Amino acid sequence: MTDRIRSHGTGAITVGVLVFLYAPLMIVVLFSFHSTGGLSFPFQGFSLRWYEAVLGNTEFRRALANSTIVAFSTSLATLVIGMLASLGIAKMHGRLRSVIGAFFFVPLTLPGLFIGLSLLVWFSRIELPPSLTTVTFAHVIYVFPYFILILLAVLDRLDLTLEETAADLGANAWQVFWKVTFPQVWPIMIAASCLTFALSFDEFIITFFVIGSESTLPMYIWSQLRRTVNPTINVISTLLLATTMLLWVVAFVAVLRSERRRRYSISKGAFTP
Amino acid sequence: MSRISVDGITQNFGSVRALDDVSLDVGDQEFITLLGPSGCGKTTLLRAIAGFIRPQSGSVTMNSIDITKKPAHRRSINMVFQRPTLFPHLNVEGNVAFGLKLESPRLSRQEIKQRVQEALALVRLDGYENRRAHELSGGQMQRVALARALVKRPSVLLLDEPLSALDLKIRLEMEGELRRVHRETKATFIYVTHDQREALALSDRIAVFENGRISQLGTPTEIYHQPANPFVARFVGDSNVIPIEIASRSFMLGNQRLAIDTDLDGAAWLVVRPEKVRILGAGVGIPAEVSDLAFRGTGFAYELRISGVDSVVKAESPAGGEPWSIGSSVNVEIEPADCLALVRT
Numbered sequence: 001m002t003d004r005i006r007s008h009g010t011g012a013i014t015v016g017v018l019v020f021l022y023a024p025l026m027i028v029v030l031f032s033f034h035s036t037g038g039l040s041f042p043f044q045g046f047s048l049r050w051y052e053a054v055l056g057n058t059e060f061r062r063a064l065a066n067s068t069i070v071a072f073s074t075s076l077a078t079l080v081i082g083m084l085a086s087l088g089i090a091k092m093h094g095r096l097r098s099v100i101g102a103f104f105f106v107p108l109t110l111p112g113l114f115i116g117l118s119l120l121v122w123f124s125r126i127e128l129p130p131s132l133t134t135v136t137f138a139h140v141i142y143v144f145p146y147f148i149l150i151l152l153a154v155l156d157r158l159d160l161t162l163e164e165t166a167a168d169l170g171a172n173a174w175q176v177f178w179k180v181t182f183p184q185v186w187p188i189m190i191a192a193s194c195l196t197f198a199l200s201f202d203e204f205i206i207t208f209f210v211i212g213s214e215s216t217l218p219m220y221i222w223s224q225l226r227r228t229v230n231p232t233i234n235v236i237s238t239l240l241l242a243t244t245m246l247l248w249v250v251a252f253v254a255v256l257r258s259e260r261r262r263r264y265s266i267s268k269g270a271f272t273p
Numbered sequence: 274m275s276r277i278s279v280d281g282i283t284q285n286f287g288s289v290r291a292l293d294d295v296s297l298d299v300g301d302q303e304f305i306t307l308l309g310p311s312g313c314g315k316t317t318l319l320r321a322i323a324g325f326i327r328p329q330s331g332s333v334t335m336n337s338i339d340i341t342k343k344p345a346h347r348r349s350i351n352m353v354f355q356r357p358t359l360f361p362h363l364n365v366e367g368n369v370a371f372g373l374k375l376e377s378p379r380l381s382r383q384e385i386k387q388r389v390q391e392a393l394a395l396v397r398l399d400g401y402e403n404r405r406a407h408e409l410s411g412g413q414m415q416r417v418a419l420a421r422a423l424v425k426r427p428s429v430l431l432l433d434e435p436l437s438a439l440d441l442k443i444r445l446e447m448e449g450e451l452r453r454v455h456r457e458t459k460a461t462f463i464y465v466t467h468d469q470r471e472a473l474a475l476s477d478r479i480a481v482f483e484n485g486r487i488s489q490l491g492t493p494t495e496i497y498h499q500p501a502n503p504f505v506a507r508f509v510g511d512s513n514v515i516p517i518e519i520a521s522r523s524f525m526l527g528n529q530r531l532a533i534d535t536d537l538d539g540a541a542w543l544v545v546r547p548e549k550v551r552i553l554g555a556g557v558g559i560p561a562e563v564s565d566l567a568f569r570g571t572g573f574a575y576e577l578r579i580s581g582v583d584s585v586v587k588a589e590s591p592a593g594g595e596p597w598s599i600g601s602s603v604n605v606e607i608e609p610a611d612c613l614a615l616v617r618t
Contacts, residue, residue, distance in 0.1 A: 164325060165358045165418075167345045169372030169425065179371070183362040 025241065032234035054235045063220035067201055070132055070216060074139040074200040075193045081140070082147040083189065087177070089148070090155035101152075108145040115142060116209030123210060130212030138210045139203060143196040150192040154185055154258070187258035191251035198247045202240065275301055275336060275428035275461045277322060282331030284317055291317040292328065293485040299429075304455050304462040306472040309482030310508070315465045318482075319431050322463065323352045335429070351422035352431040356438055357414035359406040365417050366402035369393060372425045392424035393417075395454060412443035416450070423458060432464045436471065448474055469509045473497060481505050502615060506544045513550070513586050515543045516617060527559035527579040531607060535614040542615040547574065549611035550588035552597060558604030561586065563597045577605065 035047035054060050089101055107115065119138050120130075128134055158181065166180045167173075204218040211219065221236050277299040284292040292314045299305050307315035321328045324345030332341045340348055351372070359368050369392055373385045380388075393399050396416040406414060415435055422430060432451075436444045452475060455462050466472055472479050473493040481488045481496060481504075489501040500506035503514045517524040519541050523532050526543075535541070552561075552575065564585060565576035573596045576585040588605065590596075597603055 159358065161354055161356065161358045162360060164345070165352075165354060166360075166371070167325075168323060168350075168352045169421065170346050170375045171371075172346050175375060180360060183360075 028234050029238045029241070031231065032238040034231060034234075050231050050235045054232045054239075057232070059215070060220060060232075060236065063215045063217050066132060066214055067217040070135050070139060071197045071200040073136045074143060075197040077136070077140050078143055078147045078196045079189060079193050082144060082151060082192070086148050086151040086155055087181075090152060104148050105145050107141060108149075112142070112203075112205035116206040119206070120209040130210050132211075132214055134210045134212075135207055135214075135216070138206045139200040142203060142206055143199045146199065147192045147196050150195070151185070151188060154188045155181075158184060185258075187254040191254040191258075194247040194251035194254070198244045201247075202244060277429055277461065277463070278334045279318065279322065280332050280334065282318065282321060282328045282333070284314075284321065284326065284328045290485050292321070294331070295485070295487060296331075297480060297487065297490070299461060299463060302459050302461055304452075304464065304475060304477045306464045306466060306476040306479045307482060308466060308469060308472040308479050308509070309488075310467055313482040314485040315482045316433055317485075319352070319433055319463060319465050322429075323350055323431050324348050349425075349427055350429045350431060351425050351427040352433065353415070353418050353422050353435045355434045357406075357411065357418045359409075359414055359417055359421075361406055364402065365393070365398065365404045365409070368406075368417055369421045369424050371421060388424055389420075392420040395423060395457065396420045396450065410443075411439050412447060415439065415447065419451075419454065423454065423460075426458075427460060429461045429463065430458075432462065434466050435464075437466070437468070444471075451475060473509070479509075481508060483508075499613070500544060500615070503542050503544070506542075506613075506615070511547050511587060513543070513545045513547065513584075515545075515582055515584065515586070517541055517543045517614075519614060525581070526607070527561065527581055529559045531612070532609040533612045533614055534609060537614045537616060540617040542617045544613040544615060545607055545611055547587040547589045549607060550577075550586060551606045552577075552588055552590050553604045553606055555604060558606045561603055561605050563599050563601050563603060566596055566599055568592075568596075577603070579605070 030043065032050060033046045033048070034043065035045040035049070085104065089097060089104070092100060115138065119134070119141070123130065123134050123137075162180055162184075163176050166176045171179060202218060203216075204222065207216055207219060215223070217236065217240060221233060221240075224230055224233055224236075279295060279297050282292050282295045283290070295314070295318060297305075297318075307318060309315045317326065320326050322333055324340070324343060324347075327342065332339055334340065335348075335350075360371065363371065366389055369389045370385050373380055373388060389402070390399065393401065396419050398413060398416055398420065401409070401413070401417075406417075409417065415438075419435070435451075436447050439447065448471060451462075451464075464472075464475060473496075476493055478490065478492055479496050480490045483504050489496060489505045491499075496505065496509050500509060500512070506512040506514055515526070517526065517540075519533065519535065519537050519539060521538075522535065523530050524541075524543065525531075533543075559579055561577040561579045563575055564578050567574045569589070570592070572589050572591045575588045575590070575597065577588055579586055586605070
């Protein structure tokens with residue numbers, strides 16, 4: 001009886017929290033399809049006119065292109081550097097690893113404001129003019145710890161005897177990586193890259209400091225908001241939300257796939273001594 | 274022709290000495306077992322031969338060529354690990370072909386396929402090419418691992434407790450398979466185990482390890498019947514090891530003086546196998562009391578108390594008839610020929 005009561009209570013709280021979390025998002029999505037320009041209820045009917053307006057806007061298209069270029073370059077650069085770094089860290093032991101690891105993870109704890117400001121000073125010191133290149137540099141610094149954290153968690157769980165087995169069968173270090181380690185971790189690399197792409201695509205504060213005259217999507221939204229509350233903002237936000245969610249779904253599927261494989265390989269009783 | 278020699282290998286892990294000046298010669302096509310409790314150094318020696326560790330001192334030679342500094346992937350030695358470490362992203366065929374594909378410029382696709390077939394036939398897994406690791410039983414996985422090592426046609430195969438993760442029934446089956454594969458491949462097998470029964474059943478020779486040293490090296494019958502010291506006597510097969518005082522080729526046990534064929538005099542260890550301790554109802558023999566009893570299928574295992582002997586004396590008698598119950602008084606008899614005396618210091 002008490003169980004029943006408690007489950008009703010917790011159910012109501014759960015629903016309340018979910019509404020609190022998702023209602024604002026749903027309202028933004030809903031009003032992006034609004035037939036009139038109104039941003040409040042009552043809802044007047046569906047229309048794609050704001051989508052047409054946004055997609056026809058050259059300023060928006062340019063911001064979208066910039067964001068995509070930056071996010072793509074950021075996730076690609078992070079993939080290469082991050083893969084090498086995490087493979088190196090995974091091979092380390094003891095104190096050396098904690099110290100090196102700490103250096104890689106510290107940026108995670110720094111406020112974006114601080115990273116942005118210090119990079120602004122640094123870029124002007126080395127006379128690198130603000131551009132999409134400086135934004136990409138800044139984003140790599142920002143997303144790098146996330147990538148390393150995810151990849152290390154997976155690399156640390158890999159069975160090292162598999163690598164020894166491969167070496168025993170004649171594989172050199174390079175072949176061990178490509179034929180044994182990489183096939184086991186690539187789904188996670190894709191997932192981590194989706195995450196870094198999404199982080200970069202949404203990033204505002206650091207970008208604000210180092211971008212100069214160009215614009216990314218979050219910058220564009222912000223500049224629009226400064227003028228008026230415009231219905232096209234709903235459209236852009238919805239597009240941003242859809243992109244991010246799509247990336248998360250891809251990442252999630254990739255992780256599930258690799259998890260299932262891992263479970264198969266160790267769940268057989270005979271594997272656990 | 275593949276002879277492996279290790280000479281004076283010493284290996285420390287931190288303050289622990291895993292191997293202490295170990296030397297061993299393994300003959301061509303020999304099946305040698307490194308036997309010992311966990312932590313005795315047997316696996317460390319195997320890993321030094323495989324090339325996974327470079328010993329701090331000493332050398333490994335193969336056919337008179339020093340291979341101590343050669344990395345693992347360049348030695349024509351292959352290893353089967355304790356757990357069946359199949360590559361999870363490959364099927365059975367991919368796993369077995371793994372080592373051959375690395376040599377692929379020298380081997381055609383056709384040759385690889387044929388040798389994979391041969392290797393799988395050797396371990397009786399033909400037809401399993403497209404299975405994945407999770408679709409196999411533990412025994413099958415370990416046979417795939419064996420095929421994957423054998424397909425390289427190694428002149429020396431190292432086996433690190435390959436059966437210890439398997440059920441008893443499959444383990445017995447796999448022992449037979451290993452003996453057959455050893456005969457058919459004519460490779461040198463170096464086998465590590467802590468299971469003395471396995472060692473006795475499989476090996477041409479056994480090296481018993483204790484604390485990083487070889488305690489005794491010999492054929493299974495030598496090791497079993499003439500253990501060199503109390504450690505080997507206790508570790509290989511079950512033994513009674515009882516302190517005695519020998520005077521003019523005889524010693525006291527309980528209230529009886531027994532003859533023993535030895536040159537030793539004074540303090541010694543008496544080694545006698547439980548199945549050689551015969552239990553008699555009454556009359557002649559050493560009086561004893563049954564303190565414990567267990568049914569073993571093939572017979573009964575008893576623990577006996579004999580006055581003047583501190584440790585329990587183990588005895589076995591064949592099944593059939595009623596066993597002696599706990600607490601009953603019996604008499605035991607030991608033939609002089611079944612008594613072995615070892616130096617006690």
